Amino acid sequence: MTMFEESPEEFGGARQRERPGQRTHLSASGLRARGWTPAMVRQLLGEPDLLLAHPQFRSAPQTRLYRVERVAAAERGEAFRVAAAAAVRRSATARASALRRRRKVLDLRRRVYAAIAGAYPDLARERVPQLRAPTGPGKSDASADSGTHDRQIDRRTPRTGPQEPA
Template sequence: MTDREDAAGRAELGPHDGAPGRRDHASLAGLRARGWTAGLVRQLLGEPDLLRVNPYSVSAPPTRLYRLERVEAAEQGPRFRVVAAATVRRSGTASAGLRRRRREVSARAAAARGEAARSGAERQDTDEAGP
């Protein structure tokens, strides 16, 4: 049996897993959507509560599911907040660095285009002066 997941990655479990249609587990994709990183999952949640056949490919590794109660409890803890805040800070710093590098590359490209245009104009001037 495979699981169906909603947009937040919560698994809808079948009748053998609890109340039908009740969402009480989150996949790794669902955790990522909530701000979790792979490191946070390893540190704070550890082993998954449930392993299921991957709904997209039977040959892929099983889908790891974590009980929402446990996820929400970890999210309320100080360690999650500290690590999540640091992740957001690092992400902001990385984004700012990427924007800066893009501006520098654009400026260099514009300068190179300007130089090419100037040297082309100089060549035209010397060609027109002729022998």
């Protein structure tokens, strides 16, 4: 998020800073932090109020900045409430769908290992972990328990006794 009194064009290209703590413009990432999706930004705000060179990489796309007053006015509108509610619904539906697919894959995996264990009981069997709910946004159960792996394999000791010729 950046702070500007007015656009640089009005001051001959020179940027004028305000007192710290007073934000006059929000970047696209600042809007995302407030719950905006890229589609909502395009539909409700349209073109940015200010385009600046990327602060770290000159070859990167310009930073899009939107006036705080315009963002606040859009957030007070009914269109924003409807779009935000739809985005929340889509996100929840996608999360539930991903969890459903994950359970289906793990169930198939369990059935395959059970079939292999039934057909070849002397082979090493893999213990399949129980399905746990992810611990937070973007975290799978494999990353929930740091220091452990997703799978653990039981290694049986080789049999000692007469060996068959090869």
